[in-house]
Amino acid sequence: MIETETSTNPNSTLMGVGIIVALVLFALVGRAVLGGGGAGGDKAAFCSTYPQLAAAGQDGDTQEARAIVDRLAGNAPEASVRADAAVVVDGYDKVLGGNPLSVDEAKVTAAIDRIDAYAGRTCA
Secondary structure (H helix, E strand, O other), X not given: OOOOOOOOOHHHHHHHHHHHHHHHXXXXXXXXXXXXXXXXXXXXXXXXXXXXXXXXXXXXXXXXXXXXXXXXXXXXXXXXXXXXXXXXXXXXXXXXXXXHHHOXXXXXXXXHHHHHHHHHHHOO
């Protein structure tokens, strides 16, 4: 269980960034290595952007990963995928805004899993 700390504590911010990056990497790196995709507006765009998320996560670039998920949210062919991507973007926003302990890890993980499953079905 995570101990609560004030949102101004730099260690809590780093912990939150680490949580989001770890969740994204865990769920997405395998799919990106095996083939998959993802980004904007239609199936082809979604599937070409999706692997960029794993690369940003591997680099530890939280802001870039957030921007990629936001593109996925705006361009996913299905409303359910847009909604899941919005959940992940919200998690990134909380971490980047200095409030990582407010992230609902279970909700973010479930959203990432559904995005990954969608990419696996759609981008194969």
